[in-house]
Amino acid sequence: LAAVLSTGSAGVPALFVGLLLLLLALPALALAASGAIVLHRLRRAELGATDLFLESNEGRREAALERPGGFRSGPLRRLAARAMLGHDFLVGDAVEIRSVEEIQATLDEHGCLDGMPFQPEMVRFCGRQGQVFRSIDKIYDYGRTRLMRRLRGCVLISGLRCDGADHAGCEARCYMIWKTEWLRRPGERPAAVGRGASTAPTRVTERAADGVARERFLCQFTELHAASKPMGPREIGKELRPLVAGNVTLRTWVVGLATRHFNSVQQWRGGTGFPALPRVDKESSSLAAEPLVPGDKVVVRPIVEIASTLNDKGKHRGLWFDPDQIKHCGKPRTVLARVDRIIDDAHGQMLTMKTPCILLEGVDYSGEVLNFNAQQDLFFWREAWLEKKS
Numbered sequence: 193l194a195a196v197l198s199t200g201s202a203g204v205p206a207l208f209v210g211l212l213l214l215l216l217a218l219p220a221l222a223l224a225a226s227g228a229i230v231l232h233r234l235r236r237a238e239l240g241a242t243d244l245f246l247e248s249n250e251g252r253r254e255a256a257l258e259r260p261g262g263f264r265s266g267p268l269r270r271l272a273a274r275a276m277l278g279h280d281f282l283v284g285d286a287v288e289i290r291s292v293e294e295i296q297a298t299l300d301e302h303g304c305l306d307g308m309p310f311q312p313e314m315v316r317f318c319g320r321q322g323q324v325f326r327s328i329d330k331i332y333d334y335g336r337t338r339l340m341r342r343l344r345g346c347v348l349i350s351g352l353r354c355d356g357a358d359h360a361g362c363e364a365r366c367y368m369i370w371k372t373e374w375l376r377r378p379g380e381r382p383a384a385v386g387r388g389a390s391t392a393p394t395r396v397t398e399r400a401a402d403g404v405a406r407e408r409f410l411c412q413f414t415e416l417h418a419a420s421k422p423m424g425p426r427e428i429g430k431e432l433r434p435l436v437a438g439n440v441t442l443r444t445w446v447v448g449l450a451t452r453h454f455n456s457v458q459q460w461r462g463g464t465g466f467p468a469l470p471r472v473d474k475e476s477s478s479l480a481a482e483p484l485v486p487g488d489k490v491v492v493r494p495i496v497e498i499a500s501t502l503n504d505k506g507k508h509r510g511l512w513f514d515p516d517q518i519k520h521c522g523k524p525r526t527v528l529a530r531v532d533r534i535i536d537d538a539h540g541q542m543l544t545m546k547t548p549c550i551l552l553e554g555v556d557y558s559g560e561v562l563n564f565n566a567q568q569d570l571f572f573w574r575e576a577w578l579e580k581k582s
Contacts, residue, residue: 226454229447230466237467243519245451245560248444253554254325254350257284265438272436276429277329279372281347283438285324287375289349292318293385295374303392305371307419308346309412312358312391314368321378322349326566327437328369330423330430331416335538340430340563341420345372348568358394359409360542364534365551367568369412395540408540416537434564448560467518472500481575484550488527490578492552495521498577508574509547516558517571524581525552531572550575 233244241247250256251263265273265282273280281287292315298305326348333341348367356362376383395409412419423430435445455465479501484490492498495518501508531549535542549572559565 222450222453223457226450226457229450230454233447233451233466237518237521240522242523245444245447245558246519248447249440249558251441252283252439252444257323257325257350263438269436269438273327276433276436277327277345279345281324281372281375282327283324286321286378287324287347287349288321288378288380289318289370290374290376291382291385294383296390297383297385298371298373299390299392303390304415304419305373306344307415308369308371309392309410309415310374311354311368311411312394313354313356314370315391317349317352317368322352324348325350325367326439326568327433328566329433329437330563330565331420331567332562332565333417333420335414335536336417340423340565341417342423342427342430343416343420346370347372347375348566354411359411359535360395361533362409362411362535362542363529363531364413365529365570366411366413406541409535409542410540411535413537414535414540430563434559434566439559439566440564445564448564452561467495467515469499469502469506469513469515469518470496472496479576482578482580484527484530484575484578484580486527486529489524489581490527490552491524491581492517492520492522492573493577493579501574501576508576511547511549511572511574513577514557514571516560517573519558520552520555520571525555525578527551527578528553528570547574549573550578552578 229244236242236244242250256262262284264284265280269282270280273282295310295318299310303310324347328343328346328348330340331343333339346369349370352368352370353365354362354368356364393410395407397405398408399405408414431449434440435442440448451466457463458465479493479497498513498521502513506513528551531545531551533542533544551570552573556568556570557565559567
């Protein structure tokens with residue numbers, strides 16, 4: 193109708209009505225396209241295929257980036273990155289971690305740069321070469337506001353996760369965050385070395401309101417709030433920066449935005465979003481939790497079986513099942529580690545888990561629903577959600 197009235201009729205009223213119809217048609221087309229993408233994702237899930245978001249971003253996985261001919265950024269992307277990110281250390285770039293002395297020269301008296309701690313676990317990587325895996329422009333503030341916050345000048349280097357050696361054996365295996373000032377291009381001349389602080393302390397003793405002195409651990413994830421800034425809810429850059437940095441492909445970016453648009457409309461009209469936990473009879477659940485050890489081959493149980501183990505809050509023995517984990521249901525995986533103790537991001541206390549959790553190799557948070565967040569946290573799994581392969 194918009195096309196007919198705009199081109200087939202004469203006069204200002206017809207043109208006005210045509211343009212008005214066009215304004216109504218465009219969001220309708222966008223919603224229709226979003227719905228089609230969601231239906232395609234649902235169909236792929238029914239067939240047991242890899243989730244469309246993960247498949248579209250396969251070229252940005254660690255193994256894919258390390259292969260010859262893997263993704264590399266061009267000059268136009270670098271130009272855009274300098275304007276939007278403030279640096280051009282982009283996904284796939286080869287980098288060299290500066291020496292301990294160079295890094296210490298950038299630290300304040302607390303062993304931090306812009307609030308980001310330089311942890312003792314990072315020292316052994318100084319002087320090594322690596323590859324940028326992700327550029328982090330934002331974080332989810334677990335410990336304080338539980339909102340997205342802006343993070344500047346930070347990247348992840350492929351494979352460099354914290355082993356918790358200097359934090360009483362914390363087993364969360366978080367990706368270590370590197371400030372771009374701590375990196376250089378291979379072959380670049382070292383920076384001048386001046387006086388600076390040592391690495392950040394790993395723990396402090398604080399006196400609580402009840403007068404009891406308690407030990408609190410400090411790490412990059414407990415200090416994310418101090419290292420970040422508030423981010424506006426309608427800030428356009430939070431959607432564009434991951435694309436410019438190379439964290440996601442254009443196809444992945446479109447799939448993520450379209451699905452989010454679909455979910456927003458569904459929430460407004462009281463409909464079901466994607467992905468959704470199925471409604472099941474929880475009384476009939478009889479899943480056996482088999483003891484698992486690193487190296488075991490497992491299959492993530494179907495979402496219907498996992499949903500039967502969850503309470504009304506979506507938890508199993510206190511552990512929340514994240515909807516992003518649905519992407520891995522029905523897929524074969526390998527056990528990476530058992531987790532018995534982690535540092536709580538909010539309070540810095542070492543927590544001993546009543547029921548150990550399982551980490552799976554290469555199974556981390558995609559960041560799809562949090563503005564393409566790139567923290568790459570490993571998911572925690574219950575043994576009941578995994579079926580051991582014989």
